[in-house]
Amino acid sequence: MIDIIQPPKAKQVLKTLSMHDDDRHDDYFWLNDKENQEVIDYLNSENDYYDAVTSKYKAFENTLFEEMKARIKEDDESVPYKFNGYWYIVKYKKGKDYPIYFRKKDTLENPDELLFDCNVMAEGHDYFKLAGLSVSPDNTMIAFGIDTVGRRNYTLQIKSLITDEIFFDAIESTTGSATWANDNKTIFYTVKDEKTLRSDKVFKHKLGSSTSADTLVFHEEDDTFGVAIYKSKSKKYLIIACYSTLTNEYYTLNADTPDGEFSVFQERVRGLEYSISHYDDQFYIVTNADGAVNFKLMKTPENTTKFNNWTEVIPHREEVLIEDVEIFKDFLVISERSNGLNHIRIKRWDGTEDYYLPFDNETYTAYTATNVEFDTKTLRYGYNSMTTPSSSIDFNMVTKQKTILKEQEVLDSNFNKDNYVSERVWAISTDGTKVPISMVYRKGIKKDGTNPVLLYAYGSYGHTIDPSFSSIRLSLLDRGFVYAIAHVRGGEYLGRMWYEGGKLLQKKNTFTDFIACSKFLIAQNYTSPDHLYALGGSAGGLLVGAVINEAPELYNGVIAAVPFVDVLTTMLDDSIPLTTGEYDEWGNPNDMTYYEYMKSYSPYDNVKKQDYPHILITTGLHDSQVQYWEPAKWVAKLRTYKTDNNNLLLKTNMKAGHGGASGRFEALREDAEEYAFLLNLENITT
Template identity: 65%
Template structure:
């Protein structure tokens, strides 16, 4: 007798907007946070939990024959990771800071040493001890006071990215009896060592909308509200400038930004506005000597330019150009040192690091010789130094952390990622870049990696990965975990589709709002091109994406299901119309400039035309594994749960459709260092099993 898949009950809910009616049979699956948190479950909550558990049981049964394989994959992936490990130390304000991992333990240990690396080690936090009794644990926002006496830090034990800030006296080891709840986890000390600025979230939408000031010794519930962001499409944050002179409050939306600043020596004073927000103008600020440096897209600088203004005259009419806008180069960030300006930019999709002396006597680019790679500046907190610290890796090359002397141009490799197990040799792998013609004439880049002994033909299994939203670029990075696919004959490809910024700001602009479908057609065109040039065939092509990349998966399989044998959709954002119409859901209001506001009919019609949940139809779909987290605050669990229920109802095939809900975690999955590998092992077992690879 064939195993029967779960069948969710149908309770039609009519949703009407712009004289258009949608019928949602699975609307009932939505629970409030209060329902999920209640000790005694109401009938609706029981029904939802029972359904999610039934799907988990079904997935367990279908995947039961791979359990041994999953375990060996887990041990294989874990075996490549150096369990006894520590970070390269960095120095800040008289102390060297180090993060360590110990064998058999899931969480990091944070320590520091005063002035010299051979000084006695001080324990800041042992997260393994702190995580005891919690199924999820995350420490965030470690923030040391200027006198090195106190540390503020945030803890999340639910996985909804809601942190409680605590303060520890580093001289006595005492945790002070104050809890600051419902925060982002981050905070900033004023220079008086007793005033702490922090960001609080809206209880329901989780939008970070308020900045508070707390003075040590007081009651945190009576902390002073310093700033409230009233515009629901914006979020706010607070930090200290690298120069340590200013506390800065930022407000940002998808298209617009605004900053306020305050001398860190006078935390009781009022913040000054830097440049009032102008819709469509983005800017960010960095302080050096008596000036602010401004990265901005003002005056049609779509790829951004660098400007400068005196700290006493900060509004836009005072800004002077330092680096002009360049059509072919995206300005991404800057690092400021006493004698050097370091510019991080992207040309033709590739990271570039440009070093310039302030006195104008020299400028040059760091040389990189790979066809596709990732390079970025890392922890550069010291100001008066000739050393730039940056990281480099490629799809076939493990990550290296490098100190570069900007005067002598000498490179010191501080650490190269070790791949344990004795089988890895980077010379056995090849990486390259391929360009796929899109339907509208654009060329879509893809980064590719495979073992050199893999036969590339129509029978080669290939996993195509994509994201394509928010201007977020998926750079070609090295992964020890991915080796478990490559060593079994898979080719791995990242599609740098529109909606990301791989080819500059316009690449992003052409994949959002009313051009969002370019993201999906780009991915389909990449798949078609890979088949055309004989890297694989539809019988061996797989696709994967998570979050907004899960939306990509949902849209693509509605549009071209015949191209893929299997699809993994992780925490997928698939119920786009309903979510974007509901301003009580976390993230919604801040994303109107990304997707459009469906309360406007033009956007409603367009979003509905691609929203995966609204476009499921009676057709064949690929084999599918869908994953979610019950406590996810970014893509609520009910989106993938409803989607799977509707797919079960309508799909016209006997292919696998599996839903895995982690009942203990949220958007990022399991928190432990190795626990998350079990989730990857299940995903890989799903793919490999479809290929008939059993070991």
């Protein structure tokens, strides 16, 4: 497709980057300076070019946006949950972009108490995010964080729920959350390094005192670790969590004595991962200790918490991954995964019962939801599948009766879940590994190679993309698209080893798995290269970037959202947010072995003089996770190297960060833009 509109051409300024006696030449390194007006001008010129190229289907894009929006119930509210005597509810109002937070005392029949109206708070801001709501034990105060940039750097405040007054000056550069001690006078909060945005310090604040007098409680000096603080569900302990990709360490303090000293739970040992939950006079520990790759459950007395006191509760099983536990007064609930599928296991503490909730297909997602009450027999969980909208369910763990509290409404008279089919199939990767693919499509499609297929994957950090329902996706399915998720290595879909097999010096398995899935869909006549599309965001953007360098001929189009594509340069710059904490995921390129391996797959370093598919790339100027200059540089280099006339588009949100637009419906516009890009390539314009 030849566009008569000429794309922007970024100037080339040679910069040589040297490491391990190797020189890399980067003509677009200068884009790494958003204070430079030339950089802003270039990003704006790319946005102008994007607008010009997409203008021919802008009306269709608006149609898609209105269609997506129309399926969503505008006047809506969350399922209430009870905590410490109050029911908490989030409501949405017709025509409003942001949530409104309420609570009701004792019963749902009591009047609403307004906590926050984010629509009012967002006025005057291009971006707005409220986070970290934390109510004091006596229910009279609430801590909250606000981000008005999109960089996930929150201003922390506390207000009275009696008078609505703000208690003290705002605290900048926090994670947005705070934890209350049991005295209703002391809060603990986490501060970020202003440059790297690493969470590295825990402070203590006494209500009524100046924030300048706040006490530094903990400083995480290892720049490969982050830190957080929370309270145990039992309300007995304040817990400081130190975390890296491969290692954990915790410190505890009785929440009744906030001026005491935190005690280390178990000193960090490289490679030892563990998480802790408190019950009665014991701590329960999910851990990979003693080679438990898929984790096991252990316990230890609360006064002797070192590793040599840990005893086994649920042993390690090679075929079952323990993902999480929920502690209740009478029950232990374990979230497990086997053969890629979620399972919820319920055990009585007295050992009289041990059973699983029943689920019956291969493309579903089930998860424990908001369970903040400790002394309850009700488990709240969520369920959906690729064909079934989300449900919120209360399950009585004694009677085994379930109550569906709410099923997601799809406001489309033509929607019937029986019109869609989901299935799980398996591709064979280059090393013989079987790779699962979850997919959904309308009934009646023919396997004749003509179906447009959107293949999505992430494949990093052990983050599993579960097969779930999306009302937005119906705009593709109803126009003939097949939507597929490639459960590639790097996630944990098939257990912890699935993650280990797609990181560090095995990262390329993520890419070869995706290519294998693409070839499988073509070989099985679901689609063909003329109708196959790839989608990935953030680390998934790295995935699709690497894939189109290696196998561009498989795809007609690609969408890379906020893509992490300049891997080597970023991982060599420890001043960039997240870099040092990522060494255990990608490797440290100051080590020549990792340097050479990263260089061999980094999308930016491996752009070639070859034909590429149509490409849409998105980013945010204030992105804290993947800096805007990575996709900007990638586009500039692709423009120079690619030998085709296919569209290459860069859309920069100049007012947001990694998560895109903050408004409930404004975010849908970004989905509509992506879908319009795909559908236009299929010549589908209605």
